[in-house]
Amino acid sequence: MNKRHFIRTLLATAILGTTVFALNAHADALSSAEKIGMIRIAVPQDFPPFGTVGPDLKPRGYDIDVANLIGRELKLKVELIPVSSTNRIPYLSTGKADLVISSLGKNPDREKVIDFSIAYAPFFNGIFGPADLSIKKVEDTAGKTVGVTRGSVEDLEYSKVAPGNTTIKRFEDNNATISAYLSGQVQLIATGNVVAAAVNESSKLRRLETKFLIKNSPCYVGVNKGEVALLAKVNEVIAKLKKSGDLNQVSQRWLQAPLPSDL
Amino acid sequence: MAYSFDFAAVLDYREVLVAGTLRTLALTAVGAIFGLSLGVLGAVSRAWRLAPYDRIFSVYVELIRNTPFLVQLFFIFFGLPSFGIKINEWQAAILAMVINLGAYSTEIIRAGIEATPRGQIEAAQSLAMTRSQIFRKVVLPPALSKVWPSICSQVVIVMLGSSVCSQIAAEELTFAANFIQSRNFRAFETYFMVTGMYFVLAIMVRQIMIQAGQCLIGRRRK
Numbered sequence: 001m002n003k004r005h006f007i008r009t010l011l012a013t014a015i016l017g018t019t020v021f022a023l024n025a026h027a028d029a030l031s032s033a034e035k036i037g038m039i040r041i042a043v044p045q046d047f048p049p050f051g052t053v054g055p056d057l058k059p060r061g062y063d064i065d066v067a068n069l070i071g072r073e074l075k076l077k078v079e080l081i082p083v084s085s086t087n088r089i090p091y092l093s094t095g096k097a098d099l100v101i102s103s104l105g106k107n108p109d110r111e112k113v114i115d116f117s118i119a120y121a122p123f124f125n126g127i128f129g130p131a132d133l134s135i136k137k138v139e140d141t142a143g144k145t146v147g148v149t150r151g152s153v154e155d156l157e158y159s160k161v162a163p164g165n166t167t168i169k170r171f172e173d174n175n176a177t178i179s180a181y182l183s184g185q186v187q188l189i190a191t192g193n194v195v196a197a198a199v200n201e202s203s204k205l206r207r208l209e210t211k212f213l214i215k216n217s218p219c220y221v222g223v224n225k226g227e228v229a230l231l232a233k234v235n236e237v238i239a240k241l242k243k244s245g246d247l248n249q250v251s252q253r254w255l256q257a258p259l260p261s262d263l
Numbered sequence: 264m265a266y267s268f269d270f271a272a273v274l275d276y277r278e279v280l281v282a283g284t285l286r287t288l289a290l291t292a293v294g295a296i297f298g299l300s301l302g303v304l305g306a307v308s309r310a311w312r313l314a315p316y317d318r319i320f321s322v323y324v325e326l327i328r329n330t331p332f333l334v335q336l337f338f339i340f341f342g343l344p345s346f347g348i349k350i351n352e353w354q355a356a357i358l359a360m361v362i363n364l365g366a367y368s369t370e371i372i373r374a375g376i377e378a379t380p381r382g383q384i385e386a387a388q389s390l391a392m393t394r395s396q397i398f399r400k401v402v403l404p405p406a407l408s409k410v411w412p413s414i415c416s417q418v419v420i421v422m423l424g425s426s427v428c429s430q431i432a433a434e435e436l437t438f439a440a441n442f443i444q445s446r447n448f449r450a451f452e453t454y455f456m457v458t459g460m461y462f463v464l465a466i467m468v469r470q471i472m473i474q475a476g477q478c479l480i481g482r483r484r485k
Binding site: 147150151155156169170171172176179180183184185 | 351438
């Protein structure tokens with residue numbers, strides 16, 4: 001084999017290889033997952049209660065439960081791929097994962113890169129308070145004392161809309177805000193549903209109940225662009241899980257609250 | 264240096280700064296008046312061994328001087344409501360400052376009282392003055408005048424220490440600074456200005472204290 005021939009062969013192999021790879025990448029993710037009997041799902045491991053590492057060093061959390069439920073419905077084995085919030089979308093777009101279930105919120109920038117399923121988990125900032133206080137909308141907080149963590153999203157959003165005679169007490173961090181609520185220094189607090197869930201899990205002093213939402217940003221399953229079949233299937237499964245109450249159970253377990261009816 | 268200063272972003276919030284300054288001053292004034300009064304009571308109880316108050320005050324002094332102010336503040340603000348005592352952030356802040364200054368000034372003023380020569384008290388007794396007359400006219404004024412510089416410093420320390428009251432959402436000057444920099448993200452400029460404001464406040468408070476001392480106890484004796 002002379003040198004020129006060798007280079008030509010190499011080139012041909014490279015082109016062929018790239019084509020095969022490209023074809024492979026274009027192949028339907030759902031059917032290739034079904035072919036090998038396994039679906040790869042990217043999940044968080046540093047974001048409680050959506051994904052953490054349990055005492056047995058196995059991932060656990062809301063997102064992991066949903067991943068396993070989706071695997072069960074698709075009758076596929078689930079390979080959990082731990083990702084961080086910065087690399088979860090690259091994992092999907094480079095084909096290292098078929099689905100991202102990683103407390104992913106929707107925004108226009110992300111929608112340019114990937115497709116989103118229907119919502120599978122509630123994620124919102126809102127006003128929380130005890131059950132015996134009847135608060136339905138922002139006007140009802142007039143004259144009330146509301147605790148909030150200074151500079152947080154809920155501080156900025158709620159301060160814009162709060163009635164004039166509401167007393168907003170701004171604390172240094174989430175812990176101080178929560179202590180202020182638990183010790184009765186404030187009647188209500190503005191915080192995230194995840195924080196409220198953590199409080200309800202660890203303290204039985206004054207249970208927090210959702211009064212109304214300030215900013216809603218539910219979580220969606222991320223799917224690569226063009227994976228129409230997979231997306232349709234995932235949507236079908238989530239809708240089924242919502243109807244069957246399975247998703248509600250997951251919400252009760254990790255967020256200490258039922259799934260909002262409008263999700 | 265690539266950093267570009269933007270003080271205008273801070274000045275947009277000048278009302279917040281002014282309100283914070285006034286509240287810091289008010290906290291200091293109320294804290295100083297009641298704290299020093301408590302200190303005089305503590306000092307005389309301890310110096311003259313008025314049982315059982317001397318014991319109570321010595322436990323109080325040790326307790327307060329050996330724990331951090333922030334913890335005392337949290338105890339009052341988050342702790343007392345658990346016992347059913349409703350207290351808002353200003354009441355908690357003032358109470359904490361009075362209790363704190365009371366303990367320190369007890370010891371400062373006690374030193375002044377103990378420095379009063381015995382003969383001075385005996386002279387007053389020989390003039391048939393009552394115990395309270397002796398205390399008010401013979402013991403307290405020279406005692407206070409001896410330790411007044413220390414008291415001025417302690418009040419300034421308490422004024423600066425009031426910055427931790429921002430932790431319980433009392434909207435004083437440090438709270439104003441934290442609030443502003445959480446809105447405009449100009450932390451450096453904000454704290455730069457607030458540092459300057461505290462500096463001016465401290466000098467002002469010291470001058471007021473010196474003047475007040477001259478009114479209360481007369482010019483310093485030689």
